[in-house]
Amino acid sequence: MSQTNKKIVESVPNYSEGTNADNVEKIVKEIKETPNTRIVNVQFDSDYNRAVITFVGTPKGVLEANLAAAEKAINLIDMNQHQGQHPSIGAVDVVPFDPAKNINMEECNELAVEFGKQIAEKDIPVYLYEESAKHFQRKDIDNIRVGEYEGLKESIKTNPDHKPDFGPRKFHPTAGATITGARKQLISFNINLGTKDLAIAKKVAKCIHNRTGGLCNIKAMGTQLEGRDCIQVGISNVDYRKTPLYRQMELVRIEAKRYGAPIVGTELIGVLPIDAVLNSLDFYLQIESPKQLQQKHLLEHYFDF
Structure with missing residues (x-):
């Protein structure tokens, strides 16, 4: 298959490890050593106690890399000792498969289902979400994480709504x-506020979260990152084409x-599609001719392997 027609999947597995750099590197190593994959970005944070690895590859390569990395994470991470700001239900918390190039959502769904079945063979309950969800309410990951690790650990045993797939x-x-x-493709774009008051970030997060009357496709939470002496509104945008970045940015600003809290910085987790950047660039610069903005996906730089 030519480079032009090669099928490319993006995956952004999240692991409940943000304090032990050696453990993160061991997980990353499993992906690096898998043929037909390329790591784009690795980020981990001690306050969230979470590692996010963005990588691309062929369908077979991405599936094999995720399975190898998951096995390593399962052996390294003990959720009984885990504490962190980010909601989580497991060591291998969430593993998405995103269509990047020459591949459709159904093919990515097949990869996710196969990954889930193989992880379940390790005596780990697995839930399908987003486009793979078998139940409508599970399209939204928040509905799966109700109660988080401690709560779901008990309710999974008896509550029919929490039965794994x-x-x-x-x-x-x-x-x-x-x-x-x-x-x-989801965009994690966090906004830092010039305040020491966590309550302000929580109020702002509530105003923009889709479940509490905010913007469609936006999930948000206010957090205090002690390691960085920072108050942050953590935001996940699950459909940036319908809810552009500039809209979430401006609503947070407003x-x-x-409360007298300015925006003092932003943080991108993972990578950003160039069309999301160009959309916001067009909004802020008010360029008269949109044709001047040539759209090309940022990840294409990583597709040649």
Whole structure:
């Protein structure tokens, strides 16, 4: 198959490890050593206690890399000792498969289902979300994470709404549970506020979160990052084409201003599609001719392997 027609999948697995750099590197190594994959970005944070690895590859390569990395993470991470700001239900918390080039959502769904089945063989309950969800309410990951690790650990045993799609109706003793699915590319774009008051960030997050009357496709939470002496509104945009970045940015600016808190910085987790950048560039610069903005996906630089 030519480079032009090669099928490319993006995956952004999230692991519940942000304090031990050696463990993160061991997980990353499993992906690096898998043929037909390329790592784009690695980020981990001690306050969130979370590692996010963005990589691309052929369908077979991405599936094999995720399985190898998951096995390593399962052996390294003990959820009984885990503490962090980010909601989580397992060592291998969520593993999405995103169509990047010459591949459709259904093919990514097949990868997610196969990944889920193989993880379940390790006595880990697996939930399907987004485009792979078998139940409508599970399209939204928040509905799966209700109660987070401690709560779901108990309710999975008896609550029919919390029965996993694959695997046992009990948590793995140390690895908990896993979420996987095919999805559109998600953008994690966090906004730092010039305040020491966590309550302000929580109020702003509530104003923009889709469930509390905010913007469609936006999930948000206010957090205090002690390691960086920072108050942050953590934001996940699950469909940036419908809810552009500039819209979430400006609504945060408006709501934070009510409390006298300016935006002092932003943080991107993973990579950013260039069309999302160009959309915001067009909004802020008000360029008369949109044709001047040539759209090309940022990830294409990583497709040649």
